[in-house]
Amino acid sequence: MDTVADIGEFGIIKRLSAYAGAHPDVLEGIGDDCAVVRMSGRVVLVSTDMFVEGTHFRRATAEPRAIGWKAAAAALSDIAAMGGSPTCCLVSLGCGRDTDAAFLESLYRGMSELLAECGVALVGGDTTGTDGALALDVVVLGEPAGQRYVTRKGARPGDVLAVTGWPGTSAAGLCALERGHAAPELVRAHRYPRPRIVEGQWFCAHDAVRAMIDLSDGLVSDANHLAEASGTGVDIDPEQVPLAPALRAYATGPERSAAGESVEAAARAFALTGGEDYELAVAVAAGQAVGLIGAFKERFGVPLSTVGQFTDAWFGARVAGQSPERGGFDHFR
Amino acid sequence: MDTVADIGEFGIIKRLSAYAGAHPDVLEGIGDDCAVVRMSGRVVLVSTDMFVEGTHFRRATAEPRAIGWKAAAAALSDIAAMGGSPTCCLVSLGCGRDTDAAFLESLYRGMSELLAECGVALVGGDTTGTDGALALDVVVLGEPAGQRYVTRKGARPGDVLAVTGWPGTSAAGLCALERGHAAPELVRAHRYPRPRIVEGQWFCAHDAVRAMIDLSDGLVSDANHLAEASGTGVDIDPEQVPLAPALRAYATGPERSAAGESVEAAARAFALTGGEDYELAVAVAAGQAVGLIGAFKERFGVPLSTVGQFTDAWFGARVAGQSPERGGFDHFR
Numbered sequence: 001m002d003t004v005a006d007i008g009e010f011g012i013i014k015r016l017s018a019y020a021g022a023h024p025d026v027l028e029g030i031g032d033d034c035a036v037v038r039m040s041g042r043v044v045l046v047s048t049d050m051f052v053e054g055t056h057f058r059r060a061t062a063e064p065r066a067i068g069w070k071a072a073a074a075a076l077s078d079i080a081a082m083g084g085s086p087t088c089c090l091v092s093l094g095c096g097r098d099t100d101a102a103f104l105e106s107l108y109r110g111m112s113e114l115l116a117e118c119g120v121a122l123v124g125g126d127t128t129g130t131d132g133a134l135a136l137d138v139v140v141l142g143e144p145a146g147q148r149y150v151t152r153k154g155a156r157p158g159d160v161l162a163v164t165g166w167p168g169t170s171a172a173g174l175c176a177l178e179r180g181h182a183a184p185e186l187v188r189a190h191r192y193p194r195p196r197i198v199e200g201q202w203f204c205a206h207d208a209v210r211a212m213i214d215l216s217d218g219l220v221s222d223a224n225h226l227a228e229a230s231g232t233g234v235d236i237d238p239e240q241v242p243l244a245p246a247l248r249a250y251a252t253g254p255e256r257s258a259a260g261e262s263v264e265a266a267a268r269a270f271a272l273t274g275g276e277d278y279e280l281a282v283a284v285a286a287g288q289a290v291g292l293i294g295a296f297k298e299r300f301g302v303p304l305s306t307v308g309q310f311t312d313a314w315f316g317a318r319v320a321g322q323s324p325e326r327g328g329f330d331h332f333r
Numbered sequence: 334m335d336t337v338a339d340i341g342e343f344g345i346i347k348r349l350s351a352y353a354g355a356h357p358d359v360l361e362g363i364g365d366d367c368a369v370v371r372m373s374g375r376v377v378l379v380s381t382d383m384f385v386e387g388t389h390f391r392r393a394t395a396e397p398r399a400i401g402w403k404a405a406a407a408a409l410s411d412i413a414a415m416g417g418s419p420t421c422c423l424v425s426l427g428c429g430r431d432t433d434a435a436f437l438e439s440l441y442r443g444m445s446e447l448l449a450e451c452g453v454a455l456v457g458g459d460t461t462g463t464d465g466a467l468a469l470d471v472v473v474l475g476e477p478a479g480q481r482y483v484t485r486k487g488a489r490p491g492d493v494l495a496v497t498g499w500p501g502t503s504a505a506g507l508c509a510l511e512r513g514h515a516a517p518e519l520v521r522a523h524r525y526p527r528p529r530i531v532e533g534q535w536f537c538a539h540d541a542v543r544a545m546i547d548l549s550d551g552l553v554s555d556a557n558h559l560a561e562a563s564g565t566g567v568d569i570d571p572e573q574v575p576l577a578p579a580l581r582a583y584a585t586g587p588e589r590s591a592a593g594e595s596v597e598a599a600a601r602a603f604a605l606t607g608g609e610d611y612e613l614a615v616a617v618a619a620g621q622a623v624g625l626i627g628a629f630k631e632r633f634g635v636p637l638s639t640v641g642q643f644t645d646a647w648f649g650a651r652v653a654g655q656s657p658e659r660g661g662f663d664h665f666r
Contacts (some may be wrong), residue, residue: 004437005430009460012434016426016460019438019445023454026421035457037421039476042373048381048472050425050461088359088370092383092470093349097338101345104337105352112352121356124368126470127342127349128383133463137425137470139381143372 031229032151033081033214034142045142045149047078053134061177064103066191067136068110070276074216075138076118077195077278081214082149083204084142086197089115091125094135118197145201152229154211155283161226161234161308162293164196164279166244167219168267171274176250183253185246193278199300200280208288218275219307220324224317226283227310236308236319241271272319283310364562365484366414366547367475378475378482380411386467394510397436399524400469401443403609407549408471409451410528410611414547415482416537417475419530422448424458427468444471451530478534485562487544488616494559494567494641495626497529497612499577500552501600504607509583518579526611532633533613541621551608552640553657557650559616560643569641569652574604605652616643
């Protein structure tokens with residue numbers, strides 16, 4: 001017997017994908033951030049994300065409003081990662097009979113706050129009992145905001161890998177929460193991330209952007225997804241990965257330095273492998289990268305940082321030319 | 334503290350529905366079988382259904398192919414219940430690390446068999462680890478097959494309540510499985526139900542059909558949903574509820590009669606309260622009911638049976654004028 005732990009998350013996805021048939025109205029099937037289908041001639045983006053207690057959150061460290069907010073953020077980010085405009089949302093909820101109704105209301109309040117901010121209507125869902133653990137599945141539908149949508153495929157050797165904002169802050173925030181360290185800015189980044197919807201649409205309007213993904217698993221892992229989907233390789237330069245001031249401050253704080261870790265190394269590890277930031281990583285045509293980076297910063301007041309380059313010298317993601325030991329989160333390993 | 338068990342499934346849905354905002358493109362929000370939204374001017378139906386081990390199935394009695402088939406059937410049936418044409422499907426899967434990959438493949442095989450039969454493409458999903466229990470969330474998108482879609486609202490006092498096929502066979506099949514009785518036809522009805530997609534579209538094309546729902550909770554409970562959504566009452570005549578030959582045979586079998594139960598009463602209890610049949614219940618304008626029932630039988634070779642009448646004498650469903658003691662399945666009670 002092969003268990004899913006033997007095969008790993010991406011192995012099992014590959015096996016189960018065999019049951020997805022081809023269809024002329026399926027423009028993008030399994031393997032991208034959203035599915036893209038044609039309905040009555042119109043293009044619809046749709047994504048589904050499951051959140052399970054014990055895996056995605058623990059009630060001890062996650063306040064209920066944040067559980068709802070984050071679940072919505074992750075789902076909306078899938079639409080953002082293709083440059084889409086989210087339209088509506090459905091939520092399936094499974095919970096035990098002894099669940100506090102006020103806890104669920106806080107969770108839905110957090111979800112609806114972010115949905116309202118993004119102009120997305122909650123239109124339906126399902127409720128079911130479980131043996132105890134809370135499970136949520138969030139479905140978001142959207143449409144392309146402009147003339148095209150951007151997938152993970154399309155990066156070419158020589159393209160620049162660039163990332164928005166400050167990867168690693170969410171993972172550092174979780175670390176601070178679990179260890180009882182005071183790091184309010186990082187904790188906020190962990191609990192209340194904002195999907196980069198407008199930024200994704202902006203990338204979509206620039207032809208220099210050839211491929212896009214959101215950082216849910218972590219920069220190295222998600223860059224690997226981009227490279228694999230594009231049939232190419234990518235080399236990440238760890239020195240170029242931007243370190244948020246709050247992340248750098250946390251890494252130099254007494255708790256961390258007492259552990260004898262190199263400050264730079266600790267902050268960089270968060271930025272390279274920490275997930276759930278919902279920043280966007282893009283492949284940009286090399287000749288247009290400088291102009292795009294300047295225009296992005298001017299438009300959004302947020303950095304877009306060059307962190308690597310696509311290459312035909314190998315397949316998948318490497319860090320400074322080396323295969324990473326651990327490429328992000330695998331649900332089954 | 335109010336737990337969800339204190340409030341009940343329908344109470345908690347009401348509370349959480351407060352977080353769904355109104356939106357001009359939301360044609361039908363929470364409270365019907367599907368959400369109906371307008372995207373780029375086109376009407377899209379979307380439904381999400383969660384299935385959790387221990388609540389919806391147990392590995393001891395459910396073969397994996399049937400778990401997948403049934404999850405797909407329930408989700409497709411939501412589209413059928415509005416007269417829609419299903420287009421594509423996404424599946425979120427949560428399972429423990431020790432789950433057998435072959436078990437998951439059988440589950441996906443069952444799901445894909447029914448999807449293929451219905452011309453529906455599996456286009457995406459999500460995978461996540463859990464502490465052990467298997468959880469599935471199945472999302473189906475569809476479109477109205479004709480000029481309109483039919484909701485739960487719209488039944489009027491005097492309308493006839495009619496039901497397709499043979500309600501109660503699925504619940505009787507589960508009972509047979511759990512007690513080790515031989516009842517292959519009922520077990521098949523429990524494991525491999527067929528959503529009435531073409532029948533739903535046919536109802537939609539007949540203006541005499543004013544409201545529709547699929548039987549997932551059970552005839553009495555789902556008739557109650559129809560009546561409540563329509564702001565009316567309905568009286569179910571238990572003598573008119575059709576009893577499948579296999580259900581009647583099972584109820585007269587040695588195992589049941591040994592228990593001293595009335596054969597008719599036992600069979601009728603399954604037909605009135607047993608869920609997961611995915612038959613359709615419709616409200617039909619009284620003057621056109623006889624013609625519609627004849628035309629349905631001629632078209633599909635399946636009975637459409639008058640089982641009650643809508644009334645303004647009370648609110649919700651009654652059985653022979655009496656409030657039912659137990660109106661179907663509540664996930665939290």
